[in-house]
Amino acid sequence: xxxxxxxxxxxxxxxxxxxxxxxxxxxxxxxxxxxxxxxxxxxxxxxxxxxxxxxxxxxxxxxxxxxxxxxxxxxxxxxxxxxxxxxxxxxxxxxxxxxxxxxxxxxxxxxxxxxxxxxxxxxxxxxxxxxxxxxxxxxxxxxxxxxxxxxxxxxxxxxxxxxxxxxxxxxxxxxxxxxxxxxxxxxxxxxxxxxxxxxxxxxxxxxxxxxxxxxxxxxxxxxxxxxxxxxxxxxxxxxxxxxxxxxxxxxxxxxxxxxxxxxxxxxxxxxxxxxxxxxxxxxxxxxxxxxxxxxxxxxxxxxxxxxxxxxxxxxxxx
Amino acid sequence: xxxxxxxxxxxxxxxxxxxxxxxxxxxxxxxxxxxxxxxxxxxxxxxxxxxxxxxxxxxxxxxxxxxxxxxxxxxxxxxxxxxxxxxxxxxxxxxxxxxxxxxxxxxxxxxxxxxxxxxxxxxxxxxxxxxxxxxxxxxxxxxxxxxxxxxxxxxxxxxxxxxxxxxxxxxxxxxxxxxxxxxxxxxxxxxxxxxxxxxxxxxxxxxxxxxxxxxxxxxxxxxxxxxxxxxxxxxxxxxxxxxxxxxxxxxxxxxxxxxxxxxxxxxxxxxxxxxxxxxxxxxxxxxxxxxxxxxxxxxxxxxxxxxxxxxxxxxxxxxxxxxxxxxxxxxxxxxxxxxxxxxxxxxxxxxxxxxxxxxxxxxxxxxxxxxxxxxxxxxxxxxxxxxxxxxxxxxxxxxxxxxx
Numbered sequence: 223x224x225x226x227x228x229x230x231x232x233x234x235x236x237x238x239x240x241x242x243x244x245x246x247x248x249x250x251x252x253x254x255x256x257x258x259x260x261x262x263x264x265x266x267x268x269x270x271x272x273x274x275x276x277x278x279x280x281x282x283x284x285x286x287x288x289x290x291x292x293x294x295x296x297x298x299x300x301x302x303x304x305x306x307x308x309x310x311x312x313x314x315x316x317x318x319x320x321x322x323x324x325x326x327x328x329x330x331x332x333x334x335x336x337x338x339x340x341x342x343x344x345x346x347x348x349x350x351x352x353x354x355x356x357x358x359x360x361x362x363x364x365x366x367x368x369x370x371x372x373x374x375x376x377x378x379x380x381x382x383x384x385x386x387x388x389x390x391x392x393x394x395x396x397x398x399x400x401x402x403x404x405x406x407x408x409x410x411x412x413x414x415x416x417x418x419x420x421x422x423x424x425x426x427x428x429x430x431x432x433x434x435x436x437x438x439x440x441x442x443x444x445x446x447x448x449x450x451x452x453x454x455x456x457x458x459x460x461x462x463x464x465x466x467x468x469x470x471x472x473x474x475x476x477x478x479x480x481x482x483x484x485x486x487x488x489x490x491x492x493x494x495x496x497x498x499x500x501x502x503x504x505x506x507x508x509x510x511x512x513x514x515x516x517x518x519x520x521x522x523x524x525x526x527x528x529x530x531x532x533x534x535x536x537x538x539x540x
Numbered sequence: 541x542x543x544x545x546x547x548x549x550x551x552x553x554x555x556x557x558x559x560x561x562x563x564x565x566x567x568x569x570x571x572x573x574x575x576x577x578x579x580x581x582x583x584x585x586x587x588x589x590x591x592x593x594x595x596x597x598x599x600x601x602x603x604x605x606x607x608x609x610x611x612x613x614x615x616x617x618x619x620x621x622x623x624x625x626x627x628x629x630x631x632x633x634x635x636x637x638x639x640x641x642x643x644x645x646x647x648x649x650x651x652x653x654x655x656x657x658x659x660x661x662x663x664x665x666x667x668x669x670x671x672x673x674x675x676x677x678x679x680x681x682x683x684x685x686x687x688x689x690x691x692x693x694x695x696x697x698x699x700x701x702x703x704x705x706x707x708x709x710x711x712x713x714x715x716x717x718x719x720x721x722x723x724x725x726x727x728x729x730x731x732x733x734x735x736x737x738x739x740x741x742x743x744x745x746x747x748x749x750x751x752x753x754x755x756x757x758x759x760x761x762x763x764x765x766x767x768x769x770x771x772x773x774x775x776x777x778x779x780x781x782x783x784x785x786x787x788x789x790x791x792x793x794x795x796x797x798x799x800x801x802x803x804x805x806x807x808x809x810x811x812x813x814x815x816x817x818x819x820x821x822x823x824x825x826x827x828x829x830x831x832x833x834x835x836x837x838x839x840x841x842x843x844x845x846x847x848x849x850x851x852x853x854x855x856x857x858x859x860x861x862x863x864x865x866x867x868x869x870x871x872x873x874x875x876x877x878x879x880x881x882x883x884x885x886x887x888x889x890x891x892x893x894x895x896x897x898x899x900x901x902x903x904x905x906x907x908x909x910x911x912x913x914x915x916x917x918x919x920x921x922x923x924x925x926x927x928x929x930x931x932x933x934x935x936x937x938x939x940x941x942x943x944x
Binding site (some may be wrong): 294297334335369370371373374375378381382383384385386388389393421422426427431432433434435439440442443445447448449450451453456460461463473474476477478481482484502503506 | 541542543544545547548549551552553555558564565566567568569570571572573574575576577580582585586588589590592593595597598599600601602603604
């Protein structure tokens with residue numbers, strides 16, 4: 223309890239947000255405290271109140287109305303919130319409960335993410351350390367669980383924290399590897415290809431950028447997920463909570479309208495319909511090839527008379 | 541799923557610069573569980589649209605749909621076309637199968653024919669090896685007027701684009717030789733066939749030999765030889781029967797009848813030769829029927845330009861203009877160049893209906909020497925070589941010339 227009061231001690235009544243004084247909110251939080259079962263982990267109602275107000279201040283804007291605030295508080299996973307915060311505060315009982323509930327799961331989640339046993343163990347262990355709180359601030363142990371806010375399940379939060387850690391590690395490793403590779407290959411000194419840079423029509427590029435930035439965020443998310451991240455339709459659908467076929471239809475529609483928008487953009491930039499279509503259909507890489515082909519053709523044509531003449535001369539002499 | 545232009549994908553990547561602060565794990569988790577308000581959700585999705593890392597986190601953090609399902613990245617883009625590639629493979633197998641099925645009956649037909657003609661050769665034991673030369677020798681040197689151009693072909697040009705016809709004709713220069721060898725004796729019965737056949741044909745002749753030739757002929761279609769052998773079969777038939785009248789509308793039929801005629805009178809060797817030829821004539825008909833024949837041009841032995849409009853079956857002399865002796869012709873479809881003695885160079889772009897004289901000149905010099913060869917790689921670019929070794933080239937269909 224000592225630790226708990228230390229962790230929650232920074233909050234004073236004066237820090238309470240304006241909506242804390244809205245009618246009925248106090249009793250609502252009292253009700254939520256009972257539901258949370260925080261009492262059995264040694265979490266008091268005032269402590270719980272401070273936590274909840276703190277969360278409210280973080281996510282609710284100052285002018286939020288009564289119903290909005292109520293809906294927000296009611297949406298919190300108070301039971302898991304109480305457990306997490308009690309763990310962060312160092313409650314033995316809370317930790318026992320947490321480990322019973324999540325020890326197995328945590329490893330499975332890590333395996334699901336890392337897809338390899340030793341990496342999964344490594345990932346899960348590092349999360350345990352974070353959850354228990356190895357980092358210290360002013361001599362205090364700070365548990366990562368203290369940042370759980372009850373928005374969404376604790377399990378989902380744990381998975382996300384694991385995934386984030388995994389992505390960070392992967393990125394760090396990739397940076398190191400790619401740096402090593404660059405040094406080995408000397409590619410950090412490589413000159414840029416002058417052909418590529420001069421090839422794309424600036425009007426095409428700006429039209430494309432314009433069309434892409436004009437897209438609603440969700441459409442752009444779908445486009446990037448599918449065309450850049452190469453995610454499956456099922457995964458995109460799961461992320462957005464819609465059916466797979468919805469994503470498939472949407473992608474078709476998006477690709478078509480994107481093409482149309484780019485063409486329209488080029489028309490606004492003074493290109494004829496035909497020019498615009500040609501510019502759009504011609505791929506950058508194709509253009510590069512075309513240029514090479516054209517160059518070689520030109521040289522062919524130039525060498526044609528001499529080469530043939532030589533061949534003829536040798537034929538005649540033999 | 542519809543594709544987007546590659547440039548769009550590249551720009552999508554290029555303009556996706558994530559802002560410095562990423563949403564915390566609690567926001568991403570709440571987003572995945574639809575626990576965010578509409579406003580919050582749109583903020584998160586705006587970030588996700590430009591931040592690859594946060595998208596990865598969200599995807600990795602997804603609960604498993606099925607126990608065995610790993611987070612769903614498509615294996616690779618080309619795998620999406622797996623169905624297409626398998627489809628191509630299946631289509632290929634089907635086509636090959638169809639071709640084999642189509643060819644099968646022909647072989648069967650042929651073997652029944654050989655079975656039919658076999659008894660005849662058995663019934664005619666009198667036609668011993670020595671006798672085959674007798675009917676064969678006098679005639680081939682005297683080809684029918686129709687086929688005369690074939691016999692005296694110095695060089696046969698095939699304007700057709702199909703390489704098979706080109707090949708066939710390129711070997712046409714050996715026709716005379718073939719006829720000679722045919723006439724020379726029984727050993728030449730199957731000059732185009734591999735050595736085992738030739739060895740056998742030297743042995744005392746019987747049904748066995750004709751069979752072996754026939755059998756060897758079946759699995760060995762030689763498209764390059766087709767034309768030659770059909771000519772051969774005709775001349776052999778000419779020799780055996782006397783003369784088969786012109787105007788053979790259907791070459792395979794003619795060849796077949798000539799094969800039978802040959803077998804009846806010329807003995808087993810000529811017969812087996814004719815059988816092989818008839819088989820090949822069948823194939824030649826198969827090739828020719830598929831395409832509309834382009835005109836063919838060549839120079840007759842007396843220096844006249846001759847043209848065939850029926851893939852070389854009949855030939856007509858073309859009046860070019862003047863009394864010229866031509867030596868070389870070059871044709872691309874209907875575009876025709878013909879050159880000969882004393883710098884005679886003519887061009888026709890309508891397949892030989894009309895000609896115009898072209899006198900190449902360069903730096904005050906004119907082409908007046910005898911032209912030895914004319915070679916045009918397309919309707920514009922070509923060169924003319926004279927017997928004096930001058931090389932004249934043009935790249936504008938004869939408007940201007942360069943001399944080397």
